[in-house]
Each structure stands twice: as C-alpha cells, then as structure tokens.
Amino acid sequence: MKRILLIEDDKDLNKGLVYDLEMHDYRVYPAFSLSEGMLYLEENKVDLILLDGNLPDGDGFDFCRQVKKEKETAVIFLTARDMEQDELQGFDCGADDYITKPFHMPILRRRIEAALRKTGRQEQKRENSVYRDDALLIDFENLQARLNGRELLLTPTEFRILRLMTVNRTVTKQLLLEKIWDTSGSFVDEHTVAVNINRLRKKLEGSGHEYIKTVYGMGYQWRGMEI
Template sequence: MKRILVVEDDVMLNSGLCYNLELDAYKAVPAHDAATALKKIRDKTFDLVIMDVNLPDGDGFELCKKISAAQDVPIIFLTARDLEADVMKGFDLGADDYITKPFNSNIFRKKVAAVLKRWAEPANQKLYLCGDLVIDFDKLTAAIKDEPVVFTPTEYKILKIFTSNPNVLLIRQVLLEKLYDVDSNFVDEHTLTVNINRLRNKIEAGDRKYIKTVYGMGYLWAGDKE
C-alpha cells in the first residue's frame, strides 16, 4: 500500500484529503505542521508528500528542501499561493506538481495517481546523445559539455517523449496526455508551460535550440536536426 504524507494545517481539509486518498486505497498520514512532517519523514518511508506552502511553524518551500534531503520522494504542493513566482519556485525546488486552492477533488486524485505512476515506472534503458547533450534514461543522469544537469522526474519524462519523437510536431493535448497518462481535461496546461520553459533554461544556450514552439499548436524537438 502506498504511503502518502499530507502536510496541511487546516485540520478539516487535511482530514478531507486523507479521506479522498484512502478512497483510492492509499495509506494517508496527516501532519499539521512542518516539525511533525519532518519527524514522520525521518521515522518512516513515504511514496508521496502533499504539502501546503503556508504552515504555522515554517515555509513549505523550506520544508520541501529538508524533505528532499532526507528522502527521495515525489512532492505535490497544494496551496492557495497561486502567483506565478510561487509556482515557478515550487517547480524549481523539484516539485512534481503544484495544485492551487480551491481545487476539484477528482482532479486532485487523478494528479496523485499520475505522479505515483510516473515514479513507479522503470526508466527506459537508453542513452540519448545530441550535440553536447547526453541523457541516460536508465540512470536518470544528464550532462551538457560534461557538466552535470539536474532534471526532475517530470522533466525526464518530457525529454523522453521529445527524444522519442524527433522533428515531430506534438500538439499540446497529445503531449499532455502522454505526459500525465490521464484524460487531458484533468491537466493544468500552465504546468506544462512551466516545465518546458525550465527545460529550455537548462539545456539551451547560444545558437543551440532543442525545443521549437509551434505557436497555437504545440512543440517540436529539433535537437536532432542540424
């Protein structure tokens, strides 16, 4: 049974989240502050952490760093802080999703299932080489000009989709379906845009452009096209 830590100081909301998770046969463990969450993380292994950003004894972003240092575990932020800067910061810290309040409980459950599935899938054994970029999809490592590049699990999945479909236009709806493996209606397109922009910042420099935007349609991996 998958164990999920729910870090939310609103007792009623925390109970509701745990109830919804247990409907899907997960073991939901509540924590109402950062200190309790850290203690539980250090005592037990979890398959997923769902956390608020505003906590009574600390900042969820700082808690995310401490949890990531203690365990290699996927993290979903669930918060009322919906400014673009906050969303970007969450993803930059390695979050696998960022859900803003208010939210639909069915979409929440779908997103939880999608994150857990992505982490459960074994990496495809393949070494991808393109110019200065090297990606090992088996070991989940990457480098540009022999300098290591750190990608999140979501970024690796986007890269796998792109590199498996070089020079092929992937419309946004198709890409979202492949990425989340759920009905595209449950996908936040902003999440995709944030991840694509973050990938560009990590791998593109100068004249070397890997991801081409086809405005109004989607994206194309042009890395294999010299």
C-alpha cells in the same frame, strides 16, 4: 497500498483529504506542521507528500527542497499561493506538481496518480542500472564495478555483456553476437564471444563464486549470488 504524507494545518481540509484518499485505496498519514511531517519522515517511508506552502512553523518550499536533497519521494504542493512566481518557486525546489486551492478531488487524484507513475518509472530505471549482490556491485550507468570492495576493471564490451546477462539470466551465443557486436556493424564469430566470456570469468573469480555457467549447445547462464 501507496502511502501519502499529508502536511496541511487546516484541520477540516486535512480530515476531508484523508477520508477521500483512503476511500480510494491510499494510506494517508496526517500532519499539521512541518516539524511533525519531518519527524514522521525520519522514521517512515512514504511514496508521496502532499504539502501546503504556508505552515505555522515554516515555509513549505524550504521543506520540499530539503526533502528532495535526501529522498526520491514525490511532492505535490496544495496551496493558496496562486501567483506565478510562487508556482515557479515550487517547481524550482523540486516539486512534482503544484495545485492551487480550491481544487477538485478527482483532479487531485489524477495528479497523484501521475506523480506516482513518474517516480515509479524513475525507481525502475535506477534499479535496472545497478546490479548488486554480496560480493559484486556493477553500476552500468557510470561504468563502475567493485568485487569484494575492490575496483573491478572492465572494458565497455564487458559491461555490455554483464548488462545483458544480469537482465536476461540465460543468453545464447547468437543473442550476444546480435546485441553486443552487430550493433557496431562489425562481423565477429562465436570464438570472439567465448574469448570475451573467458576473460570476464577470470575477472570475477575473486568472488569465490561461479557467476557465468556454460550451457552446452546453447550459451551462458548468469548465476548471481543472493543478497
């Protein structure tokens, strides 16, 4: 169940939003001020924040900017501030959407769904760009790796091999040839694969764990360590 933090000082609107959204399978945590909302965020994780622009103890835009510096949580403004410059300011401070009052609940729910899908895709992309276990950390996006806290020097080809293996777990020699080398238009044979795998194994030996296992007659298997 997705969790929503609602920061809205209008008690009747706050109550109505909580009721409707919880009827549609969201868990909603109501707050009536920025300080109350921030206090909740310090101790809890939410998937989305519904945020009024004007609150008794401050400006929702500054609050949004602060949240976006520290968290990846989606933020949707629900506000009576309907001037074009207000909406632009909302997006400039990192908001995922901006809805002016009054609004229709079905539209709000669709906007919430869209914002959650967007953040979900971003989280999945981040998760896929990093491999991590007790000993090994690989950042595929920035081409950086560390083994037992020490920098691990890998070639671009070795990063591509590791990316393929950590995603697929078991890979054939033919798949490695197609995905790693054939894309460059260069012809290589299985010996090239074996040489690169052996070099990579030697670099990973310092973990005290066998990361790459040979599956005879097939290819290689990635044996990651449990976190």
